[in-house]
Amino acid sequence: MQTKTDYFHAKSKIYETEATRTNNVKNIGEAILERLTYDKATTHVMDFGSGTGLLTEQIAPYVRKITTIDTSPSMNETLRAKEKQLGCELSMLELDVMSNELNETFDSIISSMTIHHIEDVQALFHTFYRLLHSKGTIALADLDKEDGTFHKEDMGVFHFGFDQEEFAMWAQKAGFEDVTIEIVSTAKKPYGEYPIFLLTGRKS
Numbered sequence: 001m002q003t004k005t006d007y008f009h010a011k012s013k014i015y016e017t018e019a020t021r022t023n024n025v026k027n028i029g030e031a032i033l034e035r036l037t038y039d040k041a042t043t044h045v046m047d048f049g050s051g052t053g054l055l056t057e058q059i060a061p062y063v064r065k066i067t068t069i070d071t072s073p074s075m076n077e078t079l080r081a082k083e084k085q086l087g088c089e090l091s092m093l094e095l096d097v098m099s100n101e102l103n104e105t106f107d108s109i110i111s112s113m114t115i116h117h118i119e120d121v122q123a124l125f126h127t128f129y130r131l132l133h134s135k136g137t138i139a140l141a142d143l144d145k146e147d148g149t150f151h152k153e154d155m156g157v158f159h160f161g162f163d164q165e166e167f168a169m170w171a172q173k174a175g176f177e178d179v180t181i182e183i184v185s186t187a188k189k190p191y192g193e194y195p196i197f198l199l200t201g202r203k204s
Protein backbone atom coordinates (compact mmCIF):
# COMPACT_ATOMS: atom_id res chain seq x y z
CA MET A 1 0.00 0.00 0.00
CA GLN A 2 1.33 3.45 -0.90
CA THR A 3 1.53 5.85 2.06
CA LYS A 4 0.62 9.48 1.35
CA THR A 5 3.41 11.98 2.06
CA ASP A 6 2.77 14.15 5.11
CA TYR A 7 4.23 17.36 3.69
CA PHE A 8 3.46 19.15 6.95
CA HIS A 9 5.23 16.70 9.28
CA ALA A 10 8.26 18.95 9.93
CA LYS A 11 6.14 22.13 10.05
CA SER A 12 3.36 21.05 12.39
CA LYS A 13 5.13 21.85 15.67
CA ILE A 14 6.35 25.29 14.59
CA TYR A 15 3.42 26.14 12.32
CA GLU A 16 1.86 28.66 14.69
CA THR A 17 5.11 30.41 15.67
CA GLU A 18 5.13 32.63 12.57
CA ALA A 19 3.16 35.83 13.14
CA THR A 20 2.65 36.33 9.41
CA ARG A 21 0.69 33.06 9.31
CA THR A 22 -1.40 33.61 12.44
CA ASN A 23 -2.17 37.22 11.43
CA ASN A 24 -3.23 36.09 7.97
CA VAL A 25 -5.63 33.44 9.24
CA LYS A 26 -6.98 35.92 11.82
CA ASN A 27 -7.83 38.32 8.96
CA ILE A 28 -9.48 35.47 7.04
CA GLY A 29 -11.56 34.39 10.06
CA GLU A 30 -12.73 37.96 10.69
CA ALA A 31 -13.67 38.37 7.03
CA ILE A 32 -15.72 35.15 7.10
CA LEU A 33 -17.57 36.20 10.25
CA GLU A 34 -18.32 39.61 8.70
CA ARG A 35 -19.85 38.00 5.61
CA LEU A 36 -21.66 34.87 6.81
CA THR A 37 -24.22 34.34 9.56
CA TYR A 38 -23.91 31.31 11.81
CA ASP A 39 -26.21 30.00 14.54
CA LYS A 40 -24.54 28.80 17.74
CA ALA A 41 -27.40 26.38 18.39
CA THR A 42 -27.47 24.65 15.01
CA THR A 43 -24.71 25.44 12.51
CA HIS A 44 -22.46 22.57 11.43
CA VAL A 45 -19.35 23.72 9.54
CA MET A 46 -16.71 21.74 7.68
CA ASP A 47 -13.18 23.21 7.79
CA PHE A 48 -11.38 21.77 4.77
CA GLY A 49 -7.60 21.47 5.22
CA SER A 50 -7.92 22.51 8.83
CA GLY A 51 -4.22 22.07 9.71
CA THR A 52 -3.50 22.95 13.32
CA GLY A 53 -6.94 24.56 13.60
CA LEU A 54 -6.11 28.27 13.31
CA LEU A 55 -9.35 28.95 11.42
CA THR A 56 -11.40 26.34 13.31
CA GLU A 57 -10.54 28.09 16.62
CA GLN A 58 -11.84 31.41 15.37
CA ILE A 59 -15.13 30.10 14.03
CA ALA A 60 -15.83 27.64 16.89
CA PRO A 61 -17.41 30.15 19.33
CA TYR A 62 -20.12 30.96 16.75
CA VAL A 63 -21.23 27.47 15.68
CA ARG A 64 -22.57 24.23 17.16
CA LYS A 65 -20.09 21.86 15.54
CA ILE A 66 -17.06 21.82 13.27
CA THR A 67 -15.97 18.79 11.28
CA THR A 68 -12.35 19.17 10.24
CA ILE A 69 -10.84 17.38 7.28
CA ASP A 70 -7.11 17.10 6.84
CA THR A 71 -4.81 14.43 5.44
CA SER A 72 -1.85 15.30 7.71
CA PRO A 73 -1.54 13.17 10.87
CA SER A 74 0.94 15.64 12.42
CA MET A 75 -1.23 18.74 11.86
CA ASN A 76 -4.24 16.81 13.18
CA GLU A 77 -2.32 15.88 16.32
CA THR A 78 -1.72 19.57 17.10
CA LEU A 79 -5.41 20.35 16.54
CA ARG A 80 -6.51 17.39 18.69
CA ALA A 81 -4.64 18.92 21.66
CA LYS A 82 -6.87 22.03 21.42
CA GLU A 83 -10.18 20.18 21.42
CA LYS A 84 -11.23 20.99 25.01
CA GLN A 85 -10.68 24.76 24.61
CA LEU A 86 -12.49 25.10 21.30
CA GLY A 87 -15.96 25.97 22.49
CA CYS A 88 -17.88 23.82 20.04
CA GLU A 89 -18.27 20.16 19.23
CA LEU A 90 -15.38 18.82 17.15
CA SER A 91 -15.24 15.89 14.78
CA MET A 92 -11.92 15.24 13.03
CA LEU A 93 -11.57 13.29 9.79
CA GLU A 94 -8.15 12.33 8.47
CA LEU A 95 -8.94 11.68 4.84
CA ASP A 96 -8.85 13.00 1.32
CA VAL A 97 -12.30 14.33 0.54
CA MET A 98 -11.83 13.66 -3.19
CA SER A 99 -11.37 9.92 -2.81
CA ASN A 100 -13.65 9.18 0.16
CA GLU A 101 -17.45 9.27 0.25
CA LEU A 102 -18.79 11.36 3.15
CA ASN A 103 -22.26 10.55 4.41
CA GLU A 104 -22.81 13.89 6.15
CA THR A 105 -23.88 17.26 4.83
CA PHE A 106 -22.96 20.66 6.22
CA ASP A 107 -24.40 24.15 6.62
CA SER A 108 -21.14 25.78 5.58
CA ILE A 109 -17.72 24.83 4.25
CA ILE A 110 -14.74 27.01 5.10
CA SER A 111 -11.11 26.72 4.09
CA SER A 112 -7.93 28.71 4.52
CA MET A 113 -4.69 28.37 2.50
CA THR A 114 -5.39 24.78 1.41
CA ILE A 115 -6.92 24.73 -2.05
CA HIS A 116 -3.58 25.40 -3.82
CA HIS A 117 -2.68 21.88 -2.60
CA ILE A 118 -5.59 20.37 -4.59
CA GLU A 119 -5.00 19.37 -8.20
CA ASP A 120 -8.55 19.43 -9.60
CA VAL A 121 -10.25 22.47 -8.08
CA GLN A 122 -13.32 22.27 -10.33
CA ALA A 123 -13.95 18.75 -9.00
CA LEU A 124 -13.48 20.05 -5.45
CA PHE A 125 -16.19 22.69 -6.00
CA HIS A 126 -18.56 19.99 -7.25
CA THR A 127 -17.79 17.92 -4.13
CA PHE A 128 -18.41 20.90 -1.84
CA TYR A 129 -21.73 21.58 -3.57
CA ARG A 130 -22.84 18.00 -3.00
CA LEU A 131 -21.79 18.10 0.67
CA LEU A 132 -23.84 21.20 1.52
CA HIS A 133 -27.46 21.49 2.64
CA SER A 134 -29.73 23.56 0.48
CA LYS A 135 -28.78 27.28 1.04
CA GLY A 136 -25.47 26.14 2.55
CA THR A 137 -22.50 28.50 2.18
CA ILE A 138 -18.83 28.38 1.22
CA ALA A 139 -16.08 30.70 2.41
CA LEU A 140 -12.75 29.79 0.84
CA ALA A 141 -9.55 31.78 1.24
CA ASP A 142 -6.34 31.25 -0.67
CA LEU A 143 -3.44 32.86 -2.47
CA ASP A 144 -4.01 35.24 -5.32
CA LYS A 145 -1.93 34.34 -8.41
CA GLU A 146 1.76 34.47 -7.40
CA ASP A 147 5.13 33.86 -9.06
CA GLY A 148 5.90 30.59 -7.27
CA THR A 149 8.01 32.15 -4.52
CA PHE A 150 5.45 31.77 -1.69
CA HIS A 151 6.63 28.25 -0.81
CA LYS A 152 10.35 27.74 -0.36
CA GLU A 153 10.08 23.94 0.12
CA ASP A 154 8.16 21.14 -1.55
CA MET A 155 4.81 21.23 0.24
CA GLY A 156 2.72 19.36 -2.32
CA VAL A 157 1.63 22.48 -4.19
CA PHE A 158 -0.40 22.24 -7.42
CA HIS A 159 -1.15 25.94 -7.99
CA PHE A 160 0.90 29.13 -7.59
CA GLY A 161 -2.20 30.88 -6.31
CA PHE A 162 -5.29 31.44 -8.43
CA ASP A 163 -6.70 33.92 -10.89
CA GLN A 164 -9.73 35.29 -9.00
CA GLU A 165 -11.99 35.33 -12.06
CA GLU A 166 -11.20 31.70 -12.88
CA PHE A 167 -11.66 30.63 -9.25
CA ALA A 168 -15.06 32.34 -9.10
CA MET A 169 -16.06 30.77 -12.41
CA TRP A 170 -15.30 27.27 -11.06
CA ALA A 171 -17.63 27.99 -8.14
CA GLN A 172 -20.40 29.22 -10.44
CA LYS A 173 -19.96 26.26 -12.77
CA ALA A 174 -20.50 23.92 -9.80
CA GLY A 175 -23.82 25.68 -9.13
CA PHE A 176 -22.96 28.25 -6.45
CA GLU A 177 -24.89 31.52 -6.45
CA ASP A 178 -24.19 34.98 -4.98
CA VAL A 179 -20.49 34.36 -5.58
CA THR A 180 -18.21 37.17 -4.42
CA ILE A 181 -14.44 37.27 -4.27
CA GLU A 182 -12.16 39.92 -2.82
CA ILE A 183 -8.78 40.42 -1.19
CA VAL A 184 -9.14 40.25 2.60
CA SER A 185 -5.54 39.82 3.79
CA THR A 186 -1.88 39.95 2.83
CA ALA A 187 0.64 37.29 3.84
CA LYS A 188 3.84 39.23 4.51
CA LYS A 189 7.06 37.27 4.10
CA PRO A 190 10.62 38.71 4.29
CA TYR A 191 10.93 38.25 0.51
CA GLY A 192 7.50 39.46 -0.61
CA GLU A 193 3.86 40.26 0.06
CA TYR A 194 1.14 37.89 -1.11
CA PRO A 195 -2.51 39.01 -1.36
CA ILE A 196 -5.08 36.52 -0.07
CA PHE A 197 -8.65 36.39 -1.42
CA LEU A 198 -11.85 35.13 0.13
CA LEU A 199 -14.58 33.66 -2.06
CA THR A 200 -18.08 33.31 -0.64
CA GLY A 201 -21.10 31.71 -2.25
CA ARG A 202 -24.34 29.90 -1.58
CA LYS A 203 -25.95 26.68 -2.75
CA SER A 204 -29.35 27.23 -4.33
Ligand SMILES: C[S@@+](CC[C@H](N)C(=O)[O-])C[C@H]1O[C@@H](n2cnc3c(N)ncnc32)[C@H](O)[C@@H]1O
Pocket residue numbers: 008025048049050051052053054055069070071072075095096097111112113114117118
Ligand atom coordinates in the same frame (compact mmCIF):
# COMPACT_ATOMS: atom_id res chain seq x y z
C1 LIG B 1 -1.17 25.59 4.54
S1 LIG B 1 -2.04 24.44 5.53
C2 LIG B 1 -3.41 25.42 6.05
C3 LIG B 1 -3.93 25.01 7.40
C4 LIG B 1 -4.99 25.93 7.99
N1 LIG B 1 -6.20 25.93 7.21
C5 LIG B 1 -4.44 27.32 8.15
O1 LIG B 1 -4.86 28.22 7.42
O2 LIG B 1 -3.57 27.51 9.00
C6 LIG B 1 -2.75 23.33 4.36
C7 LIG B 1 -3.38 22.11 5.00
O3 LIG B 1 -4.10 21.40 3.99
C8 LIG B 1 -3.94 20.02 4.20
N2 LIG B 1 -4.19 19.30 2.95
C9 LIG B 1 -3.44 19.26 1.84
N3 LIG B 1 -4.04 18.48 0.90
C10 LIG B 1 -5.20 18.04 1.44
C11 LIG B 1 -6.27 17.20 0.98
N4 LIG B 1 -6.25 16.66 -0.24
N5 LIG B 1 -7.30 16.96 1.81
C12 LIG B 1 -7.34 17.52 3.05
N6 LIG B 1 -6.36 18.31 3.55
C13 LIG B 1 -5.31 18.57 2.76
C14 LIG B 1 -2.50 19.89 4.70
O4 LIG B 1 -2.28 18.68 5.39
C15 LIG B 1 -2.38 21.12 5.60
O5 LIG B 1 -2.71 20.84 6.94
